[in-house]
Amino acid sequence: KAGVTQTPRYLIKTRGQQVTLSCSPISGHRSVSWYQQTPGQGLQFLFEYFSETQRNKGNFPGRFSGRQFSNSRSEMNVSTLELGDSALYLCASSPMFRTAEAFFGQGTRLTVV
Amino acid sequence: QQQVKQSPQSLIVQKGGISIINCAYENTAFDYFPWYQQFPGKGPALLIAIRPDVSEKKEGRFTISFNKSAKQFSLHIMDSQPGDSATYFCAASGTAGNKLTFGGGTRVLVKP
Numbered sequence: 001k002a003g004v005t006q007t008p009r010y011l012i013k014t015r016g017q018q019v020t021l022s023c024s025p026i027s028g029h030r031s032v033s034w035y036q037q038t039p040g041q042g043l044q045f046l047f048e049y050f051s052e053t054q055r056n057k058g059n060f061p062g063r064f065s066g067r068q069f070s071n072s073r074s075e076m077n078v079s080t081l082e083l084g085d086s087a088l089y090l091c092a093s094s095p096m097f098r099t100a101e102a103f104f105g106q107g108t109r110l111t112v113v
Numbered sequence: 114q115q116q117v118k119q120s121p122q123s124l125i126v127q128k129g130g131i132s133i134i135n136c137a138y139e140n141t142a143f144d145y146f147p148w149y150q151q152f153p154g155k156g157p158a159l160l161i162a163i164r165p166d167v168s169e170k171k172e173g174r175f176t177i178s179f180n181k182s183a184k185q186f187s188l189h190i191m192d193s194q195p196g197d198s199a200t201y202f203c204a205a206s207g208t209a210g211n212k213l214t215f216g217g218g219t220r221v222l223v224k225p
Contacts, residue, residue, distance in 0.1 A: 031210070033210075033211055033213075042215055042216075043202065044215075045212050048212055055209075092213075099211065100145040100206050100211055101159065102147075102159070104149075
């Protein structure tokens with residue numbers, strides 16, 4: 001079974017631009033969560049989607065948004081990029097909502113210059 | 114508010130030794146406690162997990178010990194190998210969907 005696929009693996013963007021990251025969950029998994037990983041703040045929860053609906057949201061500004069499609073694939077968008085948004089963005093898929101087991105992709109390394 | 118505290122931040126262990134990482138949580142609503150292993154350039158990989166109804170779970174060389182009354186849990190890596198050198202994260206969930214609250218991570222170095 002293929003794992004969680006995140007694209008692209010690396011991105012370099014300029015401050016003020018916007019970016020869209022993509023995540024394909026494990027086949028059959030319907031819940032997708034997004035996390036930001038930085039050396040200073042560690043792993044922080046961004047949001048979770050299940051059945052195309054945002055179920056939970058972390059403590060991030062409105063510049064961070066996401067969506068989920070009917071095939072469970074998910075995208076997250078960051079608008080008006082700031083230098084502090086440079087991070088590894090990780091997607092995790094879970095079989096259902098409230099099943100807890102989460103499997104992570106390799107992440108997208110975003111660098112804002 | 115850091116809801117899961119992890120210690121130590123780093124540790125060095127000799128090959129064949131035991132690595133012990135500790136975590137403490139505050140929210141009694143947490144009901145699922147996984148450990149993740151992360152290598153440089155990779156995403157976290159689920160290692161082992163436990164629920165509060167058991168006090169210990171073992172999978173190969175990895176053991177989780179859980180103390181519900183103390184709100185603490187720990188990971189023991191027995192017979193540590195150089196290939197175990199990685200960053201380990203404890204986490205907790207149960208308050209909202211599949212949301213995981215992570216500890217700060219422990220960088221483990223196993224010396225040959």
